[in-house]
Each structure stands twice: as C-alpha cells, then as structure tokens.
Amino acid sequence: MNYDTLIKVMRRLALEAGDAIMEIYNSDDFDVKTKSDASPVTAADEAADALISAGLREAFPDVPLVTEEQADSHDTRADTFLIVDPLDGTKEFINRRGDFTVNIAYVESGVPVRGVVYAPARERLFYTSAMGNAMEETGSFAKEAPGEVTPIKVRAPDNDALLVVASKSHRDAATDDYIGGYEVADMKSAGSSLKFCLVATGEADLYPRLGRTMEWDTAAGHAVLNGAGGKVVRFDDHTPLAYGKDGYANPFFIAYAPGVELKEA
Numbered sequence: 001m002n003y004d005t006l007i008k009v010m011r012r013l014a015l016e017a018g019d020a021i022m023e024i025y026n027s028d029d030f031d032v033k034t035k036s037d038a039s040p041v042t043a044a045d046e047a048a049d050a051l052i053s054a055g056l057r058e059a060f061p062d063v064p065l066v067t068e069e070q071a072d073s074h075d076t077r078a079d080t081f082l083i084v085d086p087l088d089g090t091k092e093f094i095n096r097r098g099d100f101t102v103n104i105a106y107v108e109s110g111v112p113v114r115g116v117v118y119a120p121a122r123e124r125l126f127y128t129s130a131m132g133n134a135m136e137e138t139g140s141f142a143k144e145a146p147g148e149v150t151p152i153k154v155r156a157p158d159n160d161a162l163l164v165v166a167s168k169s170h171r172d173a174a175t176d177d178y179i180g181g182y183e184v185a186d187m188k189s190a191g192s193s194l195k196f197c198l199v200a201t202g203e204a205d206l207y208p209r210l211g212r213t214m215e216w217d218t219a220a221g222h223a224v225l226n227g228a229g230g231k232v233v234r235f236d237d238h239t240p241l242a243y244g245k246d247g248y249a250n251p252f253f254i255a256y257a258p259g260v261e262l263k264e265a
Contacts, residue, residue, distance in 0.1 A: 004130045017118075041090065049086035056104075081106075087100055091169045103216065105222070134224045135152055156257070164208075165207050208255075215250060236251065
C-alpha cells in the first residue's frame with residue numbers, strides 16, 4: 001500500500017462525505033429508518049457511504065472493503081482491508097448534537113495502521129500521516145491540499161487526577177462502576193469516535209467502553225490514537241484489540257494513554 005496516496009484519498013473522501021452529511025443535517029427535516037439490528041439510519045449515512053465506497057473502490061480496487069451500510073461486505077474475510085463507518089454517531093446526528101464523525105481506516109495484519117476521523121459539525125479533522133503519526137488539521141479543509149496541521153500526542157497521565165471520557169449515548173452503570181475505581185479529576189461525555197481523538201490529543205487519559213461496538217466504529221479512531229502513542233486493549237485481559245474478527249464485533253475495550261494504571265475487569 002502506498003500510504004501517501006492512501007491518506008490523500010481517505011482525507012478527501014472524509015471531507016466530501018462531511019459536506020454531504022452537513023447538507024442533510026442543516027435541512028429542515030430528514031427521515032430516520034430502522035435497520036435489521038434496530039439501529040437508526042438516515043439519508044446522510046447512505047449518501048456518505050455511497051460517496052466513500054465508490055472513491056475507495058476506484059482508488060484501491062484490489063483491497064477488500066468493509067462498510068457498515070453494506071451488509072454483503074460483512075462477509076469479507078481478510079486481515080488487511082479498508083473499513084468505513086460513513087456516519088458514526090447517528091443518534092447524535094438525529095438529535096442534532098454534533099458529536100458524529102466520518103470514519104475511514106486501513107487495517108493491516110489485524111491492526112488499524114492508518115485512519116481519518118472527521119467531525120464536520122465540530123470542524124475537527126484528525127488523521128494519521130503517511131508515516132503513521134497522528135495530527136489534527138485546522139483551517140479551511142480544502143479537499144486537495146491539507147491546511148495547517150498540528151502533531152498530536154497523548155499526555156503523561158496523573159493517576160491521582162485522571163481525565164476520563166465516556167460515551168454520551170451509551171453510558172451505563174457498569175461503565176460508571178468501572179470509572180469509579182479511578183481517581184478522576186475531570187469527567188466528560190462525547191459521541192462517536194471523537195472519544196479516541198480526545199485521548200489522542202491529551203484532552204482525556206482514559207476511555208472505557210463496556211458496550212457493543214463494531215470494528216467500523218473504532219478502527220479509524222484506534223489508528224489515530226495509535227499514531228499519538230496511545231493504546232486500545234480488550235477489557236477482559238488487556239491484550240491489544242484486534243481487527244478482522246468473524247462478524248466484526250468488538251469485545252469491551254479500554255482506550256488509554258500509557259501510564260494509566262489500568263484496573264482489573
């Protein structure tokens with residue numbers, strides 16, 4: 001894989017998908033349908049998926065593609081593949097809360113090595129460079145050329161005063177009980193894969209997820225966090241979270257800055 005080309009294509013497609021999403025988000029009304037797994041889907045999910053899928057298949061025709069909105073792609077069996085959630089945080093989108101993202105990632109040998117996370121309503125764009133380092137771009141988000149970019153890196157955590165982020169739409173008692181085992185200085189909620197990015201920038205130290213997620217929900221944010229020096233491990237045994245699993249469902253996991261003294265499950 002040519003990583004220079006990969007990042008250029010993923011970044012451009014994420015921005016184009018963000019434009020399509022925001023056009024619908026800012027409209028007077030949009031329909032919400034229910035998928036077979038009881039999760040919601042909107043025209044924005046579908047428009048972004050069509051745009052991203054077409055662009056990735058044109059640019060990388062020989063690389064398997066897995067995308068949330070195309071059920072037939074979920075039968076793909078590979079340990080190296082592209083994976084897409086065209087609109088992560090659909091509930092945030094529906095409720096017009098802004099914490100939704102476009103997620104595009106490249107998984108190599110079961111590890112998300114490159115990724116783009118774009119939060120169009122928040123005007124925040126995170127991605128890995130061709131070399132794998134994480135950065136946040138600011139500016140006009142021109143499609144063909146990056147604007148000003150700032151390298152991002154996890155902070156050195158203080159275990160007596162941790163910064164914790166948790167899901168906005170999927171917070172539960174089990175998550176609160178687990179967080180209660182830490183000395184927490186600040187607790188915030190965020191939607192979608194933004195939580196990984198907050199750990200990557202040092203705005204948080206710890207993101208535990210004790211709930212259902214799929215690989216397309218996490219791969220891009222995981223790649224960004226990896227590039228910022230962070231880690232994502234299984235909740236049960238603290239081994240690295242792997243990709244390409246049968247069915248693409250994740251176990252519970254913890255995303256964190258090294259230095260956090262993880263508590264046992």
